[in-house]
Amino acid sequence: MEALNAGQLDLGLMRPHALGGEFDTALLATEALMLAIPAAEAANWPLEPTLADLHGKPFVMYSAHEARPFHQMLSSRFEREGVVPDIVEHIGQVHTMLALVNAGIGVALIAEGATRLHFDGIVVRRVETEPVRMVGAWRRDNDNPILGLFKREIVPSFQAG
Template sequence: MFEISQLRCFIAVAEELHFSRAAERLNMTQPPLSRQVQLLEHSVGVQLLDRSSRVVRLTAAGKAFLPEAVRIIRLAEEAGLMARRVAKGEQGSLAIGFTSASGYALLPEVVRRLRERTPELALTLKELVSTAQVEALDAGQLDLALMRPLALHGELVSLPIAQEGLLLALPANEAGRWPQEPTLACLHQRPFIMYSPHEARPFYQMLTSRFEREGVVPDVVEHIGQVHTMLALVSAGIGAALVSEACARLHFDGVVLRRMKTEPVSTVCTYRRDNDNPILQLFINEILPGFPGAR
């Protein structure tokens, strides 16, 4: 098989039609240049240059081979450039998982900052509940997960990226019977739409822990995995619900949202320790520190 250096030598001679000028162009002497062309012809199996006269000419095979040689050199240079750009985080791909709540505000900001830093980035976005994101990380289907905090095994790393308040979602026709500045205590023994312990386990565990700590026992009427379904049930008057602040962007008719007097909830970005994707490393080292919740 011929080498790239042999192609470069052939192209120089083919374009100059003169060995001395081609050697000068390549900053080498004529004997090794001639040797490289001979090796190329031996590898290809045909004569590419006619040296029978004092003027160098391309043979018919050489004329056909020249544009292909130029194309190979261009592809090799482009491949090298792409590899360098990927290594620097200037080009590449990233697969991001996100919860429905993080998709309303956090994800668009993550995407904006990534594209601002790496305009040629190819993104794959997958909406998944937090537990499914962990499974996708383990399977190598995601590079980065925007999710609620979960207990993780040692191969995964979670870093804080955002914090947001909790909102009490109320049926509009019942809002007058609730405090303007609600606390968890006002949910005691009232109809409440709870998160699913399976599909939305982090939020379920977080709320369960807070209710137990404050001695609050809501009347749980449904367990729901997705927040938009939860708000639709609130709109129908099924009960109240607690949602993250980003969900205010959904603007459901028949739903009143009031900020809760309780500690905020966190979103983390999670990834595998052994993931060497340069774009992921760029995100962690350069972009993540710019998010207020990461400080």
């Protein structure tokens, strides 16, 4: 298990937490960012899309409140690349986001793991951008015995896969 120090931690991928908290973290997964496209529109999109391909296009974005980590991550990537998608909806749950993509409302960016949901009517393509880091976090002073078991037995299984 590779613990990350505060300098390595991508706080944009964690849920909001109490300020001044003392956390330990572990990288659980690194996944590609995937573009979910309505199948009927797939021919209009590149086979190897980039963030720039989203400029001005109808886009289903993560909610700044309900899905803050992904909202912040994508907002910062769009800003860095000078990309301004046409945000048609803000959504908190990936299931709802994919349902809207399936309905033809727009496209969405999802972590590769969400492709396991297998929504019919959606084509997914890997986006040429840095991957998404999934980080687990817990309070250092947490004395729950199950946490020790989690760190010894469960976290390494994420990193081995």
